[in-house]
Amino acid sequence: xxxxxxxxxxxxxxxxxxxxxxxxxxxxxxxxxxxxxxxxxxxxxxxxxxxxxxxxxxxxxxxxxxxxxxxxxxxxxxxxxxxxxxxxxxxxxxxxxxxxxxxxxxxxxxxxxxxxxxxxxxxxxxxxxxxxxxxxxxxxxxxxxxxxxxxxxxxxxxxxxxxxxxxxxxxxxxxxxxxxxxxxxxxxxxxxxxxxxxxxxxxxxxxxxxxxxxxxxxxxxxxxxxxxxxxxxxxxxxxxxxxxxxxxxxxxxxxxxxxxxxxxxxxxxxxxxxxxxxxxxxxxxxxxxxxxxxxxxxxxxxxxxxxxxxxxxxxxxxxxxxxxxxxxxxxxxxxxxxxxxxxxxxxxxxxxxxxxxxxxxxxxxxxxxxxxxxxxxxxxxxxxxxxxxxxx
Numbered sequence: 001x002x003x004x005x006x007x008x009x010x011x012x013x014x015x016x017x018x019x020x021x022x023x024x025x026x027x028x029x030x031x032x033x034x035x036x037x038x039x040x041x042x043x044x045x046x047x048x049x050x051x052x053x054x055x056x057x058x059x060x061x062x063x064x065x066x067x068x069x070x071x072x073x074x075x076x077x078x079x080x081x082x083x084x085x086x087x088x089x090x091x092x093x094x095x096x097x098x099x100x101x102x103x104x105x106x107x108x109x110x111x112x113x114x115x116x117x118x119x120x121x122x123x124x125x126x127x128x129x130x131x132x133x134x135x136x137x138x139x140x141x142x143x144x145x146x147x148x149x150x151x152x153x154x155x156x157x158x159x160x161x162x163x164x165x166x167x168x169x170x171x172x173x174x175x176x177x178x179x180x181x182x183x184x185x186x187x188x189x190x191x192x193x194x195x196x197x198x199x200x201x202x203x204x205x206x207x208x209x210x211x212x213x214x215x216x217x218x219x220x221x222x223x224x225x226x227x228x229x230x231x232x233x234x235x236x237x238x239x240x241x242x243x244x245x246x247x248x249x250x251x252x253x254x255x256x257x258x259x260x261x262x263x264x265x266x267x268x269x270x271x272x273x274x275x276x277x278x279x280x281x282x283x284x285x286x287x288x289x290x291x292x293x294x295x296x297x298x299x300x301x302x303x304x305x306x307x308x309x310x311x312x313x314x315x316x317x318x319x320x321x322x323x324x325x326x327x328x329x330x331x332x333x334x335x336x337x338x339x340x341x342x343x344x345x346x347x348x349x350x351x352x353x354x355x356x357x358x359x360x361x362x363x364x365x366x367x368x369x370x371x372x373x374x375x376x377x378x379x380x381x382x383x384x385x386x387x388x389x390x391x392x
Contacts, residue, residue, distance in 0.1 A: 054078075087345055089329055095339030101172050109214040109246065110171035110190035112136060116147060116155075116163055124148075124180060125155045125163060139186050146180035159372045165244035165299045168194060170214070173246075198222050200229075206236040207293075207384035212256075215248035215303045220255035227287060237291035237387050240307075241380075243321065247302025250330070250349075254279045257310040260287050260317070264352060266310045269330055271347035292317035293387030296364060301325035302349075308362045309351035318390035319364040320383055328357025365390070 062074060069077075076094075083092045093101060114130035124146040130137055147155060150166040158166075169175060169190045176185045198219070199211035208230050210223060227238060247253075250267075257266050261281035269277045294308050294317045305324045311317035330347035349357045366386060370379050 083342055083344065087329070089327070089331060090342070090344045093341045093343055098333075098335070098339065098341040101333075101341075101343075109168060109194045109196045109248075110173075111164075111167045111169075111192050111194050112175065112177075112188050112190060113192050114141070114143075116167065118160070118163075119146075122146060123156070135191065136186075136188055139188070141177070141179075141186060147177055148180045149176075149178040149185075151176050152178075157372050159370070161244075161376060162370070162372075165297070168213075168244050168246065168299075170246045170248070198226060200226050201380070202230060202233065203381060203384055205381070205384055205388065206234060207239055207388065208235050208237075209239045209241055209295075209380055209384065211241040212245055212304075214245055215250075215252035215256065215307070217249060217252060219248075219252045220259055223256055224259055224286070227290070235290065237293060237384065239293040239295055239380075239384055239387055240317075241295045242300045242304045242308065243295055243297040244299040245301070245304040246299070247304055247327065250303050250306065253303035253307040257307050258282055258284070260290070260292060260311060261314055262288060264314055266352065267306045268350040268352075268354075269347040270350060271330070274346060291387065291390075292392075293383070293390070294319045294321075295383055296321040296324045296362065297369070298322050298325055300362075301327040302329075305357050305362050306349055306351075309355070309357065312362065312365065313352045315392055318366070318387050318392045319362065320366045320368050320386055321364050322367065322369050323363050324361040326357060326359050326361035328360075365392075 058074060058078075062069065062071070076092075080092045083090050113134045113136050115128045116125045117128050118124075119126045127136075127141055127143055127145045127147060130141060130143050149155065150163070153166055155163055155166075167175065167190075171190055171193060173190050174187050175190060176187055178185045194213065196213045196216060198213075201209040201211070203209065208227065210226060212219065212223070223240075227235075250269075254266050258281045262284050264281050266279045266281055268279070292311065294311060296304070296308055296319060300308065300321075301324065305326070305328060308317075308319055308324065312319045328349035329345045330349070331343055332346045334342040334344060336342070351357065351362075368383065368386065370376075
């Protein structure tokens with residue numbers, strides 16, 4: 001019997017032992033905004049034929065692939081493929097990746113460690129303010145380098161706000177950067193925190209625009225405080241600007257929606273392993289007479305979509321802009337004995353009318369994207385006028 005056959009027999013035996021017994025894990029508490037309950041993992045039954053086929057393919061790859069691969073490398077690749085193949089959010093985290101992730105506070109907004117500015121001479125977006133020795137610099141990026149795409153989105157027809165929006169996301173998430181004349185991509189982690197205070201703008205037409213960059217623990221209280229602060233100016237409407245908002249805390253989105261609703265369902269989460277949950281609005285007369293608008297774009301996601309859907313479907317707000325991103329999932333962390341972890345989707349969000357957000361997004365009442373030629377202040381002025389004229 002060859003050494004390789006011994007390895008494969010041992011591998012098969014190990015897999016049979018793992019899947020032949022109930023494995024109980026007590027995961028650590030995940031970051032806020034993910035699943036709140038930690039349930040023991042259930043016994044997984046895998047057909048013997050599937051295990052044998054895996055071992056057979058494993059042996060073929062190990063013995064015949066052009067470059068030698070260690071058993072550990074092949075196992076890691078197999079695990080990553082298993083998890084990442086589930087959906088576009090689930091992933092396997094190495095011990096180092098998991099260690100970094102749990103240092104982050106869920107809901108924080110972040111960008112990469114450089115800026116992109118448009119160069120009129122080359123007519124391209126170029127890297128600036130990249131420091132030597134930074135993470136991006138270690139991966140080969142340089143100041144003055146032209147960037148063609150971010151997450152497969154071409155930049156040539158975008159304005160500054162749109163490009164910046166592509167770089168923004170929840171802290172700890174990844175973004176793909178493709179430089180000009182280079183087909184390969186560099187994957188960066190968003191690790192530079194961005195100021196997330198709500199930005200109020202009172203326009204001359206007495207419409208208050210609140211720029212909400214991410215839903216955090218105090219977002220609802222801050223919205224309430226700002227509206228009350230500006231109420232003495234006889235507000236005609238409030239527009240909640242959720243463009244480029246990647247989500248944040250589900251609880252914060254529910255509390256924020258509850259400010260403007262006095263009854264009814266806000267959102268439902270449905271899970272195969274953890275059951276279904278419904279979040280209802282509490283009776284309240286606060287802000288019930290304020291005319292509302294919500295401004296979204298293709299980067300408005302997750303908790304921002306929960307908030308938007310609740311107010312739209314209860315006919316409480318006029319939604320304008322672009323169709324939102326379509327991320328309607330709840331994720332949970334499953335720590336492993338090795339120090340690694342699985343970050344996996346366990347629930348889906350459903351709107352008050354029972355519509356799935358994942359892969360669909362929220363369609364505005366009125367499509368009105370920001371064109372590359374239009375200035376931000378003019379765009380907001382048009383948006384607020386549309387909201388004032390809306391029937392809601």
